[in-house]
Amino acid sequence: MSSRQKFIGGNWKCNGTVESVKSLVETLNKADLDQNAQIVVCPPSIHIPYAKSTIQNKIEVGAQDVSQFGYGAYTGSINAEMLKDFGLNWAIIGHSERRSYFGETDELAAEKAVKAISAGLSIIFCFGESLDDYNAGKTNEIIKQQLRPLLSKVTEWDKVVLAFEPVWSIGTGVVCPTHQAQATHDFIRNMLKEEVSAEVAEKMRIIYGGSVKAANCADLYSQPDIDGFLVGGASLKPEFVDICNVSQ
Ligand code: PGA
Numbered sequence: 267m268s269s270r271q272k273f274i275g276g277n278w279k280c281n282g283t284v285e286s287v288k289s290l291v292e293t294l295n296k297a298d299l300d301q302n303a304q305i306v307v308c309p310p311s312i313h314i315p316y317a318k319s320t321i322q323n324k325i326e327v328g329a330q331d332v333s334q335f336g337y338g339a340y341t342g343s344i345n346a347e348m349l350k351d352f353g354l355n356w357a358i359i360g361h362s363e364r365r366s367y368f369g370e371t372d373e374l375a376a377e378k379a380v381k382a383i384s385a386g387l388s389i390i391f392c393f394g395e396s397l398d399d400y401n402a403g404k405t406n407e408i409i410k411q412q413l414r415p416l417l418s419k420v421t422e423w424d425k426v427v428l429a430f431e432p433v434w435s436i437g438t439g440v441v442c443p444t445h446q447a448q449a450t451h452d453f454i455r456n457m458l459k460e461e462v463s464a465e466v467a468e469k470m471r472i473i474y475g476g477s478v479k480a481a482n483c484a485d486l487y488s489q490p491d492i493d494g495f496l497v498g499g500a501s502l503k504p505e506f507v508d509i510c511n512v513s514q
Contacts, residue, residue, distance in 0.1 A: 276501030328356025346385035376415035435476025
């Protein structure tokens with residue numbers, strides 16, 4: 267088990283109606299949550315105000331993305347200053363679904379990260395290899411490429427949580443084998459140690475995402491370098507509470 271504070275993110279993605287969000291918040295509000303965990307849920311923007319004003323104090327609310335720009339003529343965008351002004355402290359950045367549907371590059375993700383951090387937000391920075399890269403044994407190489415722009419730009423590392431999410435595991439029901447996930451998290455921590463500092467490496471929460479469920483999270487969380495999870499599908503269900511309370 268990790269020695270760092272457990273971090274559980276709930277990425278609701280593009281899901282939810284007024285009614286279903288209300289019922290999910292009610293379920294979460296009834297839950298007895300691990301007081302030692304840090305829990306952040308990220309609803310679609312349109313549901314953020316309701317979630318933020320009604321969800322129990324133990325759960326923070328964040329955004330699923332943030333613009334690389336400030337205020338201005340950027341139709342459809344929400345910027346970091348707006349999130350902060352609204353009282354939010356977290357944004358997910360660089361999710362592989364944004365990379366694939368919206369063509370976000372590693373550089374753009376790093377640019378958004380810098381913008382968000384300079385506005386005072388903390389970020390859940392996502393990255394992970396494709397199935398082809400995994401099968402070709404290129405996981406570490408790809409991760410290095412994906413993290414390089416971030417490593418060269420960020421200075422406030424206490425505002426970063428790193429989310430390793432193999433693309434082939436997201437929404438597929440295929441979870442990364444525990445030993446493989448631990449090996450990759452260890453690789454990431456070593457990269458931080460070599461390229462940033464031993465202190466940042468030691469303190470960094472590196473969380474895993476990809477088909478995390480109540481049934482598989484305890485095994486993953488037993489590993490020394492897996493500090494929590496970014497949960498998609500299961501974050502919309504009551505089992506999210508069990509994931510938050512893993513190893514309690
Ligand atoms: P999943 O999504 O839990 O539905 O696989 C994880 C994510 O994309 O953050």
